[in-house]
Amino acid sequence: MNTRSSWTETLQIGDIVLFEFPFKKGGGKIRTCVVAFIDPRTGEAVLAYGTGSFRPPANPEVAITLDRQLDWKAAGLRKATLFQVDRRVRVSLSDQRFQMRRHRKTPVLGRMPLPAADRLKQAYLALPEVTAEEERGGVHPKAKCMTASKSPRRNKSFLRRRRKPILNPVSLSKHDADAAVGALKTVGT
CATH class of the missing domain: 2.30.30.110 (SH3 type barrels.)
Incomplete structure (x- = not known):
């Protein structure tokens, strides 16, 4: 059989x-x-x-x-x-x-x-x-919206620290660097 x-x-x-x-x-x-x-x-x-x-x-x-x-x-x-x-x-x-x-x-x-x-x-x-x-x-329904108090947060990205953006390094001469720092000091005052 x-x-x-x-x-x-x-x-x-x-x-x-x-x-x-x-x-x-x-x-x-x-x-x-x-x-x-x-x-x-x-x-x-x-x-x-x-x-x-x-x-x-x-x-x-x-x-x-x-x-x-x-x-x-x-x-x-x-x-x-x-x-x-x-x-x-x-x-x-x-x-x-x-x-x-x-x-x-x-x-x-x-x-x-x-x-x-x-x-x-x-x-x-x-x-x-x-x-x-x-x-x-295949039927894969979307989850219904639930209040935060009823449902655990699945996406834990809110717990992660924000990373600071990486700045591209720039080569400055000593004179240009001093001038940039001086300009920033005058803007801050």
């Missing part, structure tokens, strides 16, 4: 899979993702981005968290995970970016508990509508 077809035939909304999730500007990173939608007409699945980082999500209304140890272990995860449903990609079930686990020949790690899977369905259906083509390219 073909293992690839067996996991694709049993794939469900709420299944946790290993997938090379694309970056906005190209490339990607292997991540745990959750199946948010399966399109039987096209044989495609919509995968939502998963992360172990628990910074306040930009859009908490579409974030599904498995933070109880019982839940994340049952789902085949190594730690608590947050799935941001609005950050997603639509892929064919034969996509080569699915990461097969060596000992099981499947990218499926486990399945979300039923209440979480129900919240996942609702969150996906509540998203603003985009075309299937847009989802195939």
